[in-house]
Amino acid sequence: MKSSIAPTQYRLGAAELEVVLAMVRTGTLAAAGERLGVDASTVFRAIQRIERGLGQPLFERSRAGYRASELAQALAEQAERVEAALETARAATQAQPEQITGTVRISTTDTLLHGLIVPALQMLQPRHPALVYELHAGNELVSLTRRDTDIAVRATRRPPQHLVGRQLGMIRSALYAGASSPEAMSDVQAGRAAWIAPDDSMPDHPSVRWRKKHYPKVQPTFRVNSLLTVLELVARGAGVGVLPTFLAMGRSDLRPLTGTLAECDNELWLLTHPESRHLRRIAAVYGHLADTVLLH
Incomplete structure (x- = not known):
């Protein structure tokens, strides 16, 4: 049966x-x-x-x-x-509900990390001393969808549609030489200047596209995988290079050769996942970065 x-x-x-x-x-x-x-x-x-x-x-x-x-x-x-x-x-069960604890993972590039993010987090740390930060600096876009990171700060004109975010302003760039370096714009135009530029790890960087368009015959003397390295080599007088103005600002060892290069402008975005943004630890850091990391 x-x-x-x-x-x-x-x-x-x-x-x-x-x-x-x-x-x-x-x-x-x-x-x-x-x-x-x-x-x-x-x-x-x-x-x-x-x-x-x-x-x-x-x-x-x-x-x-x-x-x-x-x-x-x-x-x-x-x-x-x-x-x-x-x-x-x-x-909600914490003994001190006003205290925010936990780890927040932030992904960005080395230039944004050192030039903008770390100074902002140093301001936040006394307010939330129990927060811990894991900072990933790299040119690849770490996945928020797979939760490899909680917050991303990126230079992009096309932020992923599945994420929520806020534009923090525009990243502007100019061509710089070392303050004590003899290079002038006439040397650049005549092809006599040594160049420091991003390598193939950043093939679509705005500074690379600008250089190839306006100085197609230039072969950089130094090719590096970090804009911070471009910054330091230019400051040492090793050649000229395109740098974000926010990073060069206040550096007495750098000298601009041009005004801002409109073709290198890029948008700065603060991004997170819609399911994560309401978590207290992420909301606290996200809100602070949104209020303090602003470019004009």
Whole structure:
């Protein structure tokens, strides 16, 4: 006789959602395990168990890692809401509710970090001494979608539409030489000046496009992977280079050879994820940066 009892529908819990979220964010068993505090085999078994319960795969396996299906992405979005709600609930139970604690991960470039972000965070630190900052300086765009970072500060004219953000102003640039350097604009125009410029790690940097358009025959003497290095070499008198005016401002060892170069203008954006912006630790840092890091 056939049983009249229907099979129990599989029900996802918070622990299963946490596993799926870790896999979507990292793409590998080992990295997901590191986030969860377990080994890779435990994550593998958990994913298998969840997929069996759901009756469909969540990830496509390949040598490059685990690529999330549409269902896995949808579950990860719900898991992020659970994560945000739990963090809000934990914050509400603090003995001193006015005190903001936790870690805020900020991604930006080295020039923005040293020239704008660190000075702003130094102003904020006495107000929220329990906050900890993880600062990532690099030219690649760290993913806010996968929660590799909480806040990004970027020079871009096309901020990602899935993020929320605020434009902080315009980054303007000019051509500089060292204050004690003999180079003049006539040397630049005659092709006699040595150039310091970003290397192939920044092929689309506005200063690179400007130089190639106006001085196509120039072969930079020094090619570097950091605008801070461009700054220091120009200040040492090693050649001329295009620099953000906010970074060069107040430096007595630099001398502008041009006014601001309109073709190098770029927008400065403060970005975060819509699901994260209401968390107290992120809202506090985001709001402070929005109020203090302003370019005109």
